[in-house]
Amino acid sequence: MNKVTIQSPATVANLVCGFDILGMALDQPYDIMEVRKLDKPGVIITSLDGFPLPADPAKNTAGAPLIEMLAELDQPIGFEVIINKQIKPGSGIGSSAASAAGAVVAANHLLGNPFSKEDMVRFALFGEKVASGVKHADNIAPCIYGGITLIRSIFPLDIVSIPAPRLYVTVVHPQIEVRTSDARQILRKQVLLKDAIRQWGNIAGLVAGFVKNDYDLIGRSLEDVIIEPVRSMLIPGFDEVKAKCKEAGALGGGISGSGPSIFMLSKDLATAQQVETTMKAIYTRIGLDHHTYVTTINQQGVKIIEHAIL
Amino acid sequence: MNKVTIQSPATVANLVCGFDILGMALDQPYDIMEVRKLDKPGVIITSLDGFPLPADPAKNTAGAPLIEMLAELDQPIGFEVIINKQIKPGSGIGSSAASAAGAVVAANHLLGNPFSKEDMVRFALFGEKVASGVKHADNIAPCIYGGITLIRSIFPLDIVSIPAPRLYVTVVHPQIEVRTSDARQILRKQVLLKDAIRQWGNIAGLVAGFVKNDYDLIGRSLEDVIIEPVRSMLIPGFDEVKAKCKEAGALGGGISGSGPSIFMLSKDLATAQQVETTMKAIYTRIGLDHHTYVTTINQQGVKIIEHAIL
Incomplete structure (x- = not known):
């Protein structure tokens, strides 16, 4: 029997003006997963982290992808997955994507x-x-490809890696629950054309800034006039965090995924740490439990750390 | 008295998915303009092309910018502008921008x-x-900067030059009138969020394709799900031109500005010429007078060709 152990990274989706199309992988935090190949059909999921799991693997984020993969393979094999989850579900930094992508890789x-x-x-x-x-796909794609990825289209699937200069990422996860499905439901189905134009100007600027290593342009383009004004209402302290972090030197940032985590990009480590201090001070004053991370963009995606033949 | 003679290029605005934010300058056609400095205040516009001009220079596309410039200068000088217009007004390839940008440069x-x-x-x-x-600004900016330009924002003005690989541009101008103001009025003020997302995926892909010299990505991203489906109804033969030109090898293209001109991008000259043949065949069959151009992207913008001290 073969088994592999992998690290599957957290990811930031909905990268400000890149709602639904742009995401990036983080070096911290990551889940550790062990996957074993079984000689009989089926998928077994075990969690080491104490989070309750759906009994049916088809309803599990790591199980459903493996069932699809096995169906396409058409071989009498199966998989057992043991998940040691470090990325808290519901935090907005791609916990479900880490399970799904990690299992598949x-x-x-x-x-x-x-x-x-x-x-x-x-x-x-x-x-x-x-x-x-x-x-x-804007968590899944960076989780598998690493770096910053553009999902130009999901039907048909068209994933483009976007090179970028060195960036530091500070993430704060205030411990409140924002369900992805709720965060989707509060969005309007229609947007003003003038807002859409402003948004595509910003996403064009952001991509150009990344590829041309232009930090100023990245900073100017980190503006979301469509999603953030609605969703940020679900996150206590959002406006203050954003404003103060920019005062502290961050290039900019916004809601990570559908929240409640907030991320900020900085040009250097010292600024990213100052941004972390700023975030902590705000949530301590508000009285909301929180985790923070100061990290960099993960360039590799899911990483195989051990492959044992038992 | 000083005078300069300049060439002011045609431009393609609303570059497919880049409505209102992305334009490019063309090497052909261009207007020739002569501008003289006068020792007394005022702006005088003379046209050599027989097109009727507003008597009031404040209502002329070359005059209004000079009046603004003179107001900012606050000197007792003026300008005389002689326009030899080669870019037909109303063609959709930046005739007014060429006059305005040429006069100012x-x-x-x-x-x-x-x-x-x-x-x-x-x-x-x-x-x-x-x-x-x-x-x-998506005609004005490329006319002045040359190349492909992104107008990330107009208030405040933020112009970004987008590098691109060598591209050939084929333009057909079917001789019908589409007024810019009419073309604006038929647009819906609201768009579906899902269409806006598809559009910003495409603009992100297009910019990445340009900067990364990825012709395939450029081709895949040349898709406009918001403006083109509405405006193309004003241009006879549009769908056929687009489909047949892509069959002939064009990477893609769309409406130039607010039309009626249609442009197509190709990787090499032979394809661009084949695209021209395709366009001519369609409009000849439809029975619509038309002009075509096979050209490249103008990298310089407005060009000073003579500076004489009289």
């Missing part, structure tokens, strides 16, 4: 990598479907 | 270039205001 590795990265994204999307009801 | 040159490119865009926008009622 590990299983593919055990099989000798018959599937492409794009195939793996396709399978992992079934995990997002289970988690939030929507097949959104 | 020439005047600035006569003064010893006291104004920056951004200043010149700011003045030239008054010409667009006169022409169409709206200060849109």
Whole structure:
């Protein structure tokens, strides 16, 4: 029997003006997962973290993608997955994507990598479907590809890696619950054309800023006139965090995924740490429990750390 | 008395998914303009092309920007502008922008270039205001900067040059009238969020494709789900032109500005010429007079070709 152990990174989706299309992988935090190949069909999921799991693997974010993968393989094998989750579910930094992508990359590795990265994204999307009801790829794609990824289109799937200069990421997770499905429901189905134009000006600027290593342009383009004004109402302290972090030197940032985590990008470590201090001070004053991370963009995506032949 | 002669290029605005934010300058066609510095206040516009001109220079696309420039200068001088227009007004390839930008660049040159490119865009926008009622910069900016330019924001003005690989541009101008103001009025003020998301995925892909020299990505991203489905109804043969030109090898394209011109991008000259043949065949069959151009992206913008001290 073969088993692999992997690290599956947290990710920031809905990168400000890049709602639904732009995400990035983080070096911290990450889940650790162990996947074993079984000689009989089926998927077994075990969690080491104490979070309750759906009994049916088809309803589990790591299980559903493996069921799809096995269906496509058409071989009498199965997988056992042991999850040591470090990325808290509901934090808005891609907890479900880490489970889905991690399971798929590990299983593919055990099989000798018959599937492409794009195939793996396709399978992992079934995990997002289970988690939030929507097949959104802006956590899954950076989790598998690493770096910053653009999902130009989801049908057909078109993933583009966006090179970027070195950036530091500060994340604060205030301990309140924002459900992805709720965060989707409060969005308006229609937007003003003039706002949409402003948004696509910003996303064009952000991509150009990343590819051209232009920090100023990145900062100017980190503006979301459509989603953030609505969703930020669900996150206590959001406006103050954003304003004070920019005063502290951050290039800019916004809601991570559908929240409640907030992320900020900085040009150097000292600024990213100052931003962390700022975030902590605000949530301490508000009286809200919180976790923070100061990290960098993960360039590799899911990482195989051990492959044992038992 | 000083005079300069300049070439002011045609431009393609509303670059497919880049409505209102992305434009490019063309090497062909261009207007020729002569601007003289006068020792007394005022602006005089003379046209050599037989097109009727507003008697009041404040209502002329070349005059209005110069009046703004003179107001900012606060000197007892004036300008005379002689326009030899080659870019037909109403063609959708930036005729008004060429007049406005050409006048401003020439005047600035006569003064010893006291104004920056951004200043010149700011003045030239008054010409667009006169022409169409709206200060849109996606013709003006590429006309002054050259190349492909992103107008990330118009208030405040934020112009970003987007590098791109060598591209050939084929333009067809079917001889029908589409007024910019009419073309604006038929647009819906609201768009579906899901369409807006698809559009900003495409604009992000297009910018990434340009900067990364990725022709395939450029081609895949040349899709407009918001403006083109509405405006293309004003242009006879549009759908057929687009489909057949892509069959002929074009990467993609769409409406130039607010039409009626249609442009297509190709990777090489032979394809761009084949695209021209395709366009001509369609409009000949439809029985609509038309002009075509096969050209490249103008990298310089308005060009000083002569500076004489009289």
